[in-house]
Amino acid sequence: MRAFITGANRGLGLELTRQYLERGDQVFAASRHPAEATELQQLHQQYADRLVLLPLDVTNDASIAAAVQAVSAVTDALDVLINNAGVYPHAGSSDAHQRLGQLTHNDAIEAMQVNAVGPLLVSQALLPLLRAGHKGRILSISSGQGSLTWKATGDPYHYSASKAALNMYMRSLAAEIGNQGLISVLVDPGWMRTGMGGDAATQDPADSARGIIRLAEQLHAEENGSFVTWQGQPVPW
Template sequence: MRVLITGANRGLGLELVCQYLERGDHVFAASRHPADAVELQRLHQQYADRLVLLALDVTSAASIAAAVQAVNNATDALDLLINNAGVYPNAGSGDAHQRLGQLTHEDAIETMQVNAIGPLLVSQALLPLLRAGRKGRIISMSSGQGSLTWKATGDPYHYSASKAALNMYMRSLAAEIGHMGLISVIVDPGWMRTDMGGNHATQEPADSARGIIRLAEQLHAEENGSFVTWQGQPVPW
């Protein structure tokens, strides 16, 4: 398996990197500043033959192009892309940046660029490599907060809207790449104890990672375009 994971330097992304490496897979771990990613650097020393660290800012066209070129230099195909990179401005800080009365253009644009637009453009850029892989799959990390059906609060405005936008982008992508033999699914990884999720979250990243890896292994063409939990249960749009 040749897998590329964005947002790989911490939280769920880092856990996915670890578990794929432990399985014996080849991993491309992308983050904005890999030289500063202590855990990734440690893993690279241990798995130098199967782990490639990539610099990737999903909001930058030049950065996406450079990362894709680096992957092309190292392999002729990818089997799986996991769009995991995401932001939740001021998560856990206790301030009100995503509440009515405190909303700003800057926070809205950053959140939409990283959480929705970035994954679409990264996926687009990697399509040739995924088409060359074995049963190429794209898994994009969304959230129950992106479900219109489940949405029952105001805060967080930007995060929820960005995940709903991601869902539409990836549903649209699925409609086209299904004809290429590829599969795109959207996954709610659950509320995890990470820097983003905070200490009150209900599950460990390791559990979500195991479920996501199992899900990726078992995907079938009829599931293309679906929105599911990390345990494979349908999430309402």
């Protein structure tokens, strides 16, 4: 298995990287500043033969192109892409930047660029490698916050809207790539104890990662374009 993971330096992305490596798979772990990612560097020392660390800013076209070139220098195919990189503007702070009265243009644009547009452009760039792989799959980490059906609060405005936009982008992508033997699905990983989710969260990232890897293994063509939890249960749009 050859997996490409964005946002691999912490939280769910780091756990996905670790578990794929423990299984014996090859991992391309992308993050903005891999040289500063202490835990990723430790994994690289342990799995130097199967872990490739890549710098990647999903909001930068040149950075995406360079990452694709770096992967292509090592392998001619990918089997799994996990679009995990994401931001939650002002996560963990006590301010109210995602609440009505405190909303700003810059926060909105940052959330949309990283959480929605970035994953689409990374997917687009890696499609040739995924087509060459074994049952190429794209799993994009969404959120229950991106469900229009479930939305019952105002805050967080930007994060919720960006995940809803991600859902539409990847649903659109699924409609195009399904007849090419590829699968695109959206995954709600649960409320995890990470830097983004905070200490009050109920979900261990290791459990979510385990479920997401299992989900990637078991995906069938008829599930293309679906929105599911890390346990494979449907999430309403």
